[in-house]
Amino acid sequence: MAEVPGPRAGHPHSHEGGHAQSQEAGHRPPYEAGRLPLLEAGHPPREAGNPPSYLDERARLLQRMRRIEGQVRGISRMIEQGRYCVDILVQIAAVRSALDRVGMSLLRSHTSHCVTEAVRAGDGQAQIDELMDVFERFLG
Numbered sequence: 001m002a003e004v005p006g007p008r009a010g011h012p013h014s015h016e017g018g019h020a021q022s023q024e025a026g027h028r029p030p031y032e033a034g035r036l037p038l039l040e041a042g043h044p045p046r047e048a049g050n051p052p053s054y055l056d057e058r059a060r061l062l063q064r065m066r067r068i069e070g071q072v073r074g075i076s077r078m079i080e081q082g083r084y085c086v087d088i089l090v091q092i093a094a095v096r097s098a099l100d101r102v103g104m105s106l107l108r109s110h111t112s113h114c115v116t117e118a119v120r121a122g123d124g125q126a127q128i129d130e131l132m133d134v135f136e137r138f139l140g
Contacts, residue, residue, distance in 0.1 A: 053113035054106055061102060068098045103138055110134075 054061060075091050111131060118127035 054109040057105060057109060061105065064098065064102050068095055068102070071095050071098070107131075107134065107138065 052058075071091060072095055075088060075095065078088050078091065115124070115127045115131055118124050
Protein backbone atom coordinates (compact mmCIF):
# COMPACT_ATOMS: atom_id res chain seq x y z
CA MET A 1 0.00 0.00 0.00
CA ALA A 2 1.43 3.37 -0.99
CA GLU A 3 1.83 5.93 1.76
CA VAL A 4 0.18 9.30 1.39
CA PRO A 5 2.86 11.88 2.08
CA GLY A 6 2.48 13.86 5.27
CA PRO A 7 3.44 17.47 5.86
CA ARG A 8 6.79 18.52 4.38
CA ALA A 9 9.82 19.11 6.59
CA GLY A 10 9.89 22.74 7.66
CA HIS A 11 6.18 23.10 6.82
CA PRO A 12 4.10 24.68 9.61
CA HIS A 13 2.32 21.35 10.16
CA SER A 14 5.40 19.13 10.13
CA HIS A 15 6.27 17.12 13.21
CA GLU A 16 10.01 17.53 13.32
CA GLY A 17 11.52 16.47 16.60
CA GLY A 18 8.59 14.26 17.66
CA HIS A 19 6.85 14.41 21.00
CA ALA A 20 8.46 13.94 24.38
CA GLN A 21 6.87 11.13 26.29
CA SER A 22 6.14 11.91 29.89
CA GLN A 23 5.41 9.23 32.42
CA GLU A 24 4.43 9.65 36.00
CA ALA A 25 6.73 8.01 38.47
CA GLY A 26 5.22 4.69 39.39
CA HIS A 27 2.66 4.79 36.58
CA ARG A 28 1.74 1.26 35.53
CA PRO A 29 -0.51 0.15 32.69
CA PRO A 30 -3.96 -1.10 33.78
CA TYR A 31 -3.17 -4.77 33.09
CA GLU A 32 -0.16 -4.59 35.43
CA ALA A 33 -1.87 -2.67 38.19
CA GLY A 34 -4.84 -5.04 38.29
CA ARG A 35 -7.14 -2.31 36.99
CA LEU A 36 -8.99 -3.09 33.79
CA PRO A 37 -10.49 -0.58 31.35
CA LEU A 38 -14.22 -0.56 30.75
CA LEU A 39 -15.19 -2.91 27.94
CA GLU A 40 -18.14 -3.05 25.59
CA ALA A 41 -21.02 -5.23 26.70
CA GLY A 42 -20.55 -8.80 25.53
CA HIS A 43 -16.76 -8.73 25.66
CA PRO A 44 -15.19 -10.74 28.46
CA PRO A 45 -12.65 -8.81 30.54
CA ARG A 46 -8.98 -9.69 30.15
CA GLU A 47 -7.54 -11.81 32.90
CA ALA A 48 -5.51 -9.76 35.37
CA GLY A 49 -1.85 -9.83 34.40
CA ASN A 50 -2.63 -10.85 30.81
CA PRO A 51 -1.21 -8.04 28.64
CA PRO A 52 -2.87 -6.96 25.39
CA SER A 53 -1.69 -8.65 22.18
CA TYR A 54 -0.25 -5.36 20.88
CA LEU A 55 1.98 -4.74 23.92
CA ASP A 56 5.21 -5.11 21.90
CA GLU A 57 3.95 -2.49 19.42
CA ARG A 58 2.39 -0.17 21.96
CA ALA A 59 5.02 2.59 21.83
CA ARG A 60 5.00 2.61 18.03
CA LEU A 61 1.19 2.65 17.90
CA LEU A 62 1.03 5.53 20.38
CA GLN A 63 3.62 7.44 18.37
CA ARG A 64 1.56 6.93 15.21
CA MET A 65 -1.62 8.04 16.99
CA ARG A 66 0.08 11.22 18.26
CA ARG A 67 1.22 11.96 14.71
CA ILE A 68 -2.36 11.42 13.48
CA GLU A 69 -3.68 13.74 16.20
CA GLY A 70 -1.27 16.41 14.99
CA GLN A 71 -2.43 15.94 11.41
CA VAL A 72 -6.08 16.29 12.47
CA ARG A 73 -5.27 19.51 14.35
CA GLY A 74 -3.45 20.70 11.24
CA ILE A 75 -6.55 20.02 9.13
CA SER A 76 -8.64 22.07 11.56
CA ARG A 77 -6.17 24.95 11.23
CA MET A 78 -6.28 24.64 7.43
CA ILE A 79 -10.09 24.97 7.54
CA GLU A 80 -9.88 27.94 9.95
CA GLN A 81 -7.40 29.62 7.59
CA GLY A 82 -9.61 29.02 4.56
CA ARG A 83 -7.01 26.89 2.78
CA TYR A 84 -7.60 25.34 -0.65
CA CYS A 85 -10.14 22.48 -0.58
CA VAL A 86 -7.92 19.99 -2.41
CA ASP A 87 -5.07 20.53 0.07
CA ILE A 88 -7.47 19.79 2.93
CA LEU A 89 -8.84 16.69 1.18
CA VAL A 90 -5.31 15.37 0.60
CA GLN A 91 -4.60 15.70 4.33
CA ILE A 92 -7.89 13.96 5.21
CA ALA A 93 -6.87 11.08 2.91
CA ALA A 94 -3.50 10.93 4.69
CA VAL A 95 -5.21 10.71 8.11
CA ARG A 96 -7.55 7.97 6.91
CA SER A 97 -4.63 6.03 5.49
CA ALA A 98 -2.66 6.40 8.73
CA LEU A 99 -5.63 5.23 10.81
CA ASP A 100 -6.08 2.26 8.48
CA ARG A 101 -2.43 1.29 9.03
CA VAL A 102 -2.88 1.47 12.82
CA GLY A 103 -6.05 -0.60 12.54
CA MET A 104 -4.40 -3.21 10.34
CA SER A 105 -1.52 -3.47 12.78
CA LEU A 106 -3.99 -4.11 15.63
CA LEU A 107 -5.94 -6.62 13.51
CA ARG A 108 -2.73 -8.45 12.64
CA SER A 109 -1.68 -8.57 16.28
CA HIS A 110 -5.12 -9.67 17.46
CA THR A 111 -5.26 -12.44 14.87
CA SER A 112 -1.71 -13.63 15.55
CA HIS A 113 -2.14 -13.75 19.30
CA CYS A 114 -5.73 -13.69 20.59
CA VAL A 115 -7.42 -15.65 17.82
CA THR A 116 -4.57 -18.15 17.54
CA GLU A 117 -4.63 -18.79 21.30
CA ALA A 118 -8.41 -19.19 21.28
CA VAL A 119 -8.18 -21.77 18.48
CA ARG A 120 -5.52 -23.68 20.43
CA ALA A 121 -7.73 -23.57 23.54
CA GLY A 122 -10.74 -24.90 21.62
CA ASP A 123 -12.70 -21.61 21.63
CA GLY A 124 -11.73 -20.58 18.11
CA GLN A 125 -15.16 -20.20 16.56
CA ALA A 126 -16.25 -17.43 18.94
CA GLN A 127 -13.00 -15.52 18.27
CA ILE A 128 -13.28 -16.04 14.51
CA ASP A 129 -16.89 -14.77 14.54
CA GLU A 130 -15.80 -11.72 16.52
CA LEU A 131 -12.88 -11.15 14.13
CA MET A 132 -15.19 -11.28 11.12
CA ASP A 133 -17.50 -8.72 12.77
CA VAL A 134 -14.49 -6.46 13.34
CA PHE A 135 -13.42 -6.85 9.68
CA GLU A 136 -16.91 -5.85 8.55
CA ARG A 137 -16.77 -2.72 10.69
CA PHE A 138 -13.21 -1.95 9.68
CA LEU A 139 -13.92 -2.25 5.98
CA GLY A 140 -17.06 -0.17 6.39
